[in-house]
Amino acid sequence: MKSMRILAGSMVLLIAVSACSPEADKQPTTAPQEATAATSASEVQHGKGEGTITAIDAAKGTVTLDHGEIAALKWPPMAMGFKAPSDLLKGLKIGDRVAFELDWNGAEGSITRIEAKSAP
Ligand SMILES: [Cu+2]
Incomplete structure:
Protein backbone atom coordinates (compact mmCIF):
# COMPACT_ATOMS: atom_id res chain seq x y z
CA MET A 1 0.00 0.00 0.00
CA VAL A 44 9.29 51.40 -40.61
CA GLN A 45 7.68 54.18 -42.61
CA HIS A 46 7.04 54.20 -46.32
CA GLY A 47 7.49 57.22 -48.51
CA LYS A 48 7.63 58.13 -52.17
CA GLY A 49 9.29 60.91 -54.05
CA GLU A 50 11.15 62.05 -57.12
CA GLY A 51 14.76 62.96 -57.59
CA THR A 52 17.92 62.83 -59.63
CA ILE A 53 20.57 60.13 -59.29
CA THR A 54 23.89 61.70 -58.25
CA ALA A 55 25.79 58.48 -57.47
CA ILE A 56 25.16 54.81 -57.99
CA ASP A 57 26.96 51.69 -56.77
CA ALA A 58 25.24 48.54 -57.95
CA ALA A 59 27.96 46.34 -56.41
CA LYS A 60 27.40 47.77 -52.92
CA GLY A 61 23.69 48.18 -53.53
CA THR A 62 23.51 51.91 -52.87
CA VAL A 63 22.18 54.90 -54.74
CA THR A 64 22.48 58.59 -53.91
CA LEU A 65 19.56 60.79 -54.83
CA ASP A 66 19.10 64.53 -54.88
CA HIS A 67 15.45 64.20 -54.00
CA GLY A 68 12.49 66.50 -53.65
CA GLU A 69 10.16 66.73 -50.67
CA ILE A 70 8.87 63.43 -49.27
CA ALA A 71 5.60 64.35 -47.61
CA ALA A 72 4.92 60.98 -45.95
CA LEU A 73 8.20 61.24 -44.02
CA LYS A 74 8.04 65.03 -43.56
CA TRP A 75 11.37 65.38 -45.36
CA PRO A 76 12.47 68.54 -47.13
CA PRO A 77 14.39 68.25 -50.41
CA MET A 78 17.95 66.93 -49.85
CA ALA A 79 20.71 64.73 -51.20
CA MET A 80 21.16 61.40 -49.48
CA GLY A 81 22.15 57.79 -49.95
CA PHE A 82 19.84 54.79 -49.86
CA LYS A 83 20.23 51.06 -49.90
CA ALA A 84 18.89 49.60 -53.12
CA PRO A 85 18.84 46.03 -54.43
CA SER A 86 21.14 45.86 -57.46
CA ASP A 87 18.39 44.46 -59.70
CA LEU A 88 16.36 47.64 -59.11
CA LEU A 89 19.35 49.76 -60.22
CA LYS A 90 19.78 47.97 -63.55
CA GLY A 91 19.52 50.36 -66.48
CA LEU A 92 19.76 53.48 -64.30
CA LYS A 93 22.64 55.96 -64.47
CA ILE A 94 23.88 59.17 -62.89
CA GLY A 95 21.77 62.11 -64.00
CA ASP A 96 18.55 60.11 -64.47
CA ARG A 97 15.37 61.69 -63.11
CA VAL A 98 13.62 59.00 -61.11
CA ALA A 99 10.42 58.30 -59.24
CA PHE A 100 11.04 56.12 -56.22
CA GLU A 101 9.57 54.60 -53.09
CA LEU A 102 11.42 53.71 -49.91
CA ASP A 103 11.09 52.12 -46.51
CA TRP A 104 12.63 54.25 -43.76
CA ASN A 105 13.48 52.47 -40.48
CA GLY A 106 14.56 55.61 -38.64
CA ALA A 107 18.24 55.19 -39.51
CA GLU A 108 18.45 54.22 -43.14
CA GLY A 109 16.29 54.15 -46.22
CA SER A 110 15.83 51.17 -48.50
CA ILE A 111 14.57 51.71 -52.00
CA THR A 112 11.63 49.46 -52.79
CA ARG A 113 10.85 50.88 -56.25
CA ILE A 114 12.81 53.18 -58.55
CA GLU A 115 12.05 54.04 -62.16
CA ALA A 116 13.52 56.52 -64.59
CA LYS A 117 11.10 59.25 -65.58
CA SER A 118 10.98 60.38 -69.16
CA ALA A 119 12.39 63.88 -69.70
CA PRO A 120 9.70 66.60 -69.59
CU1 LIG B 1 16.48 62.66 -47.82
Missing part, protein backbone atom coordinates in the same frame (compact mmCIF):
# COMPACT_ATOMS: atom_id res chain seq x y z
CA LYS A 2 2.77 2.40 0.85
CA SER A 3 4.53 1.92 -2.49
CA MET A 4 1.24 2.47 -4.37
CA ARG A 5 0.77 5.80 -2.68
CA ILE A 6 4.30 6.88 -3.60
CA LEU A 7 3.73 5.82 -7.19
CA ALA A 8 0.42 7.71 -7.34
CA GLY A 9 2.05 10.75 -5.79
CA SER A 10 4.94 10.78 -8.24
CA MET A 11 2.54 10.38 -11.18
CA VAL A 12 0.58 13.42 -10.06
CA LEU A 13 3.82 15.31 -9.79
CA LEU A 14 4.88 14.16 -13.27
CA ILE A 15 1.57 15.29 -14.79
CA ALA A 16 1.79 18.61 -13.01
CA VAL A 17 5.33 19.20 -14.29
CA SER A 18 4.60 18.19 -17.85
CA ALA A 19 1.45 20.32 -17.90
CA CYS A 20 3.23 23.49 -16.80
CA SER A 21 6.63 23.19 -18.38
CA PRO A 22 5.67 23.86 -22.04
CA GLU A 23 4.00 27.11 -21.01
CA ALA A 24 6.86 28.05 -18.71
CA ASP A 25 9.38 27.35 -21.48
CA LYS A 26 7.45 29.17 -24.18
CA GLN A 27 6.79 32.48 -22.52
CA PRO A 28 10.30 33.71 -21.75
CA THR A 29 11.75 32.69 -25.12
CA THR A 30 9.08 33.68 -27.66
CA ALA A 31 7.25 36.61 -26.07
CA PRO A 32 10.13 39.13 -26.06
CA GLN A 33 11.08 38.26 -29.66
CA GLU A 34 7.53 38.83 -30.87
CA ALA A 35 7.35 42.12 -29.01
CA THR A 36 10.64 43.30 -30.56
CA ALA A 37 9.58 42.32 -34.07
CA ALA A 38 6.25 44.13 -33.69
CA THR A 39 7.96 47.27 -32.41
CA SER A 40 10.55 47.47 -35.18
CA ALA A 41 7.96 46.70 -37.87
CA SER A 42 5.78 49.58 -36.73
CA GLU A 43 8.78 51.94 -36.88
